[in-house]
Amino acid sequence: xxxxxxxxxxxxxxxxxxxxxxxxxxxxxxxxxxxxxxxxxxxxxxxxxxxxxxxxxxxxxxxxxxxxxxxxxxxxxxxxxxxxxxxxxxxxxxxxxxxxxxxxxxxxxxxxxxxxxxxxxxxxxxxxxxxxxxxxxxxxxxxxxxxxxxxxxxxxxxxxxxxxxxxxxxxxxxxxxxxxxxxxxxxxxxxxxxxxxxxxxxxxxxxxxxxxxxxxxxxxxxxxxxxxxxxxxxxxxxxxxxxxxxxxxxxxxxxxxxxxxxxxxxxxxxxxxxxxxxx
Amino acid sequence: xxxxxxxxxxxxxxxxxxxxxxxxxxxxxxxxxxxxxxxxxxxxxxxxxxxxxxxxxxxxxxxxxxxxxxxxxxxxxxxxxxxxxxxxxxxxxxxxxxxxxxxxxxxxxxxxxxxxxxxxxxxxxxxxxxxxxxxxxxxxxxxxxxxxxxxxxxxxxxxxxxxxxxxxxxxxxxxxxxxxxxxxxxxxxxxxxxxxxxxxxxxxxxxxxxxxxxxxxxxxxxxxxxxxxxxxxxxxxxxxxxxxxxxxxxxxxxxxxxxxxxxxxxxxxxxxxxxx
Numbered sequence: 001x002x003x004x005x006x007x008x009x010x011x012x013x014x015x016x017x018x019x020x021x022x023x024x025x026x027x028x029x030x031x032x033x034x035x036x037x038x039x040x041x042x043x044x045x046x047x048x049x050x051x052x053x054x055x056x057x058x059x060x061x062x063x064x065x066x067x068x069x070x071x072x073x074x075x076x077x078x079x080x081x082x083x084x085x086x087x088x089x090x091x092x093x094x095x096x097x098x099x100x101x102x103x104x105x106x107x108x109x110x111x112x113x114x115x116x117x118x119x120x121x122x123x124x125x126x127x128x129x130x131x132x133x134x135x136x137x138x139x140x141x142x143x144x145x146x147x148x149x150x151x152x153x154x155x156x157x158x159x160x161x162x163x164x165x166x167x168x169x170x171x172x173x174x175x176x177x178x179x180x181x182x183x184x185x186x187x188x189x190x191x192x193x194x195x196x197x198x199x200x201x202x203x204x205x206x207x208x209x210x211x212x213x214x215x216x217x218x219x220x221x222x223x224x225x226x227x228x229x230x231x232x233x234x235x236x237x238x239x240x241x242x243x244x245x246x247x248x249x250x251x252x253x254x255x256x257x258x259x260x261x262x263x264x265x266x267x268x269x270x271x272x273x274x275x276x277x278x279x
Numbered sequence: 280x281x282x283x284x285x286x287x288x289x290x291x292x293x294x295x296x297x298x299x300x301x302x303x304x305x306x307x308x309x310x311x312x313x314x315x316x317x318x319x320x321x322x323x324x325x326x327x328x329x330x331x332x333x334x335x336x337x338x339x340x341x342x343x344x345x346x347x348x349x350x351x352x353x354x355x356x357x358x359x360x361x362x363x364x365x366x367x368x369x370x371x372x373x374x375x376x377x378x379x380x381x382x383x384x385x386x387x388x389x390x391x392x393x394x395x396x397x398x399x400x401x402x403x404x405x406x407x408x409x410x411x412x413x414x415x416x417x418x419x420x421x422x423x424x425x426x427x428x429x430x431x432x433x434x435x436x437x438x439x440x441x442x443x444x445x446x447x448x449x450x451x452x453x454x455x456x457x458x459x460x461x462x463x464x465x466x467x468x469x470x471x472x473x474x475x476x477x478x479x480x481x482x483x484x485x486x487x488x489x490x491x492x493x494x495x496x497x498x499x500x501x502x503x504x505x506x507x508x509x510x511x512x513x514x515x516x517x518x519x520x521x522x523x524x525x526x527x528x529x530x531x532x533x534x535x536x537x538x539x540x541x542x543x544x545x546x547x548x549x550x551x552x553x554x555x
Contacts, residue, residue, distance in 0.1 A: 079466055109468025119463035123481040132477045136468030143469075143476045185463075192467055 030090075031055050031196055031228045032078065037087035038252075039073050047073045049252035050087070055196075060219055060229045062239040062260075065249035066272050071232040074249070075198045078230075079111045080104060092195065109136025112189030112227075114218070116201040118181040120173040120188075127169045129184050130156040133191025152191070159187050163217065179210035186218050190225070197222055199231040203238065211235070215242050236268065345526070352534055353527035360516055361528075365535055368512035371433040371505065372498040378434070379441020379498075380491050386442060387449025393458065394479070407450070411443030415501050419510040430511030437498045437505070444497070448490045449483075456482040488554040492547040499543045503536050 032055040039048040047070045055061060063071045076082035078089055080096060089096040096107055112133070120129045134152045135143060142148065148156075160166050163183040168176060173184060182202060189197055199218065203211035215231075219242055222229045233239050239246055240260040248256030248263075248271035256267050269275050294300050354361070389395055390403040415436050422432035456479060464478035506514025513532060520528040 081462060081466060105468045105470060107468070108466065111466075111468075113463070113466040115459065115463055117459060119459040121460045121464065121477060121481050122457075123485075124477070128477075132464055132469070133467050135464060135473040135477055136470075138473070140470070140472035140476060143473045188463070188467070 031057050031092060032230075033088075033090040034074075034078070035088040035090070037074070037077060037089065038085045039070070039077055039082065040085050046085070047252055048077070048084075051249075051252070051254055053247065053254065053257075055228055055230065058223075058226050058228050059244035060222070060231065060242055061245045061247060062231045062233055062243035063247045063249055064233060064236060064239050064271060067234070069249040070252045071249055072200050075113075075200050075230065075232055078196075078198060079108050079113060081113075105136060109192055110195045112192045112194030112197045114182070114185045114189050114197070114199040114202045116204050118178075118185045118205070120181055120184055122174040123172060125170050125172055126165060126176070126184050127153075127156055127160065129173050130160060130187045130191055133188040136192070156187075156191060159190060162221070163187050178206050179214060182206065182210075182214050183217060186214070186221065190221060194227055197227050197229040199229065201232050201234070203233065203235070211238060212241075236263070348526040349530040351527060352530035353525075354531045354535075357516070357520075357528055357531075361513070361532055361535060364506065364513040364516045365539065367430055368502040368506070368514075369499070369539070371430050371437060371510075371512050372495065372502040374434045375437030375441060375502070376491070376495040376498050378438040379494065380445065382438070382442050383446040383449055384487075386446045387453060388475070390446065390450040391453035393454050393456075404450070407443060407446040409443075410439050411447065415440045416504065416508055419505050419508045423509045428509040428511075433502060433505040433510035433512055436510055437501055440501065441494050441498060445490045445494045449487060452483045452486045452490070453479065485554050489551050492550050496540075496543050496547050499540060 032053070034051055034053040037048050037051045038046055040046045047068075051070070051074060053074075063074065065071050073082055077084045078091075078096070080099070084097055087097065091107060091111070094107065096104070099107055121132065124132070128146065131146075131148050131152060134148055137152075138148060157166070157169065160169055163186065165180060165183055165187075168180065173181060176184065182205075185202070197218075202218065203214055206214060215238060218229065218231075231239075231242075240263060243260045246256065246258065246260050246263055247254055248267065250271050250273070255270050256263070265275060265278060268278060294303055386403055386407060390400050390407060392400050418439055419432060419436040422435050426432055426435070460482065461474060461478040464474050469477065502512050503517075504514050506512040506516065507518045509515065513536065517529065517532050520526075520532065
């Protein structure tokens with residue numbers, strides 16, 4: 001009912017990059033409200049212990065915390081790649097936890113995701129990987145024949161150009177370097193025309209220089225399109241550099257939520273424990 | 280257990296109590312005891328079957344006589360029979376491969392435990408393993424009894440054999456794919472068929488082609504034997520030649536078979552290269 005088809009889409013009007021205002025103001029401008037989310041993979045060991053988080057309609061939120069704090073599980077619960085044990089996840093007012101089948105997929109295609117290890121389909125070409133972002137909208141028959149709508153294909157090439165990958169369009173994804181692959185990963189997520197972008201440690205498999213470049217690319221493309229972004233990461237300095245807001249998690253709980261500038265020794269030690277590592 | 284692992288586990292000395300002593304014996308001498316047992320049984324089996332050096336030498340003499348009677352091969356006197364039955368074997372192999380592969384594609388998918396729930400995979404896995412349980416000759420006899428003599432029985436026999444083998448290989452190929460790629464495609468909101476087309480198929484296509492070509496090759500070999508049980512193909516002609524002691528015709532048939540299988544091998548190598 002409230003799927004993408006009902007929105008005015010730049011794709012059809014021939015202005016693919018016309019900024020769209022997202023976030024219905026009647027809902028207070030919140031894109032996402034996570035309420036008291038818990039997840040237990042095994043019954044007695046919860047990974048998320050009642051996480052609550054509210055996300056505005058824009059800006060970059062970076063979730064930091066030690067390994068095993070539940071950052072990745074939190075992101076995967078939001079697009080239901082992982083089933084939450086309890087709690088609510090309101091995405092533009094709809095509770096994602098209650099959705100199944102078709103309605104879940106219709107919500108999922110409005111949420112883009114970027115992965116730590118890129119997770120491109122290795123044996124497909126770069127352009128096919130980008131267009132796989134449109135798979136929520138095409139029939140299996142058209143997917144099989146790669147008959148994507150002409151507008152999607154044009155937009156994919158344009159995006160490839162913005163990502164600086166035009167010459168690689170026909171190359172197989174496994175022929176690319178790490179940084180290039182992550183660009184394709186970002187492109188795939190943006191092809192969804194997402195209303196929310198999730199990035200699960202997008203720079204952890206990359207060198208420091210490439211990490212900054214990737215974060216810059218992702219931040220600027222998301223800002224252009226007014227897409228709110230949630231990024232998981234354990235590099236505190238990189239987080240401070242790009243975050244509009246930092247959320248600190250430890251042991252399945254949110255222990256810090258504020259501006260990057262407010263993140264001092266005391267807060268960092270609450271998130272990661274100890275102080276020795278900061279010297 | 281090897282010496283290094285034993286040392287790493289801190290177990291080298293002969294223990295005092297009987298339970299640990301038995302375990303120590305198994306760990307230290309288990310492999311050697313097993314080897315002695317296998318060799319001993321082989322010697323025993325050879326003695327009960329009358330497998331003596333004298334018998335072996337007599338066999339070799341007889342074999343030499345047989346080989347001398349094979350040559351020269353006689354292609355001419357029964358060429359039309361050989362040609363007709365050889366082509367029939369080829370047709371049986373190709374048809375059986377096509378049907379077997381077409382059936383194996385959905386079955387292999389349904390049996391993959393990483394994509395399907397247990398109540399789907401178990402019956403399908405059972406079906407595939409039953410198809411693989413019997414030698415094609417036994418299945419061939421069953422089909423000849425059930426639907427009568429001729430190539431149709433041969434086609435069905437080899438189709439069943441194909442499902443048994445490549446069904447299993449397809450399943451294993453699908454179970455070994457990277458689920459990260461699948462997860463990413465799922466995260467785009469793709470429907471299950473679209474996840475299969477973009478997330479699963481690209482990862483397995485090359486291997487599927489390899490398995491299919493291998494099966495065609497194997498069906499070609501097996502189609503030459505089915506005639507012996509009356510399921511069509513060159514096997515029947517070969518058996519008849521043996522029974523008439525027409526060894527020069529036997530030799531001709533065998534040479535034609537070798538030629539056909541070598542051609543099949545060369546072609547399948549080319550196809551595999553194409554899909555790398």
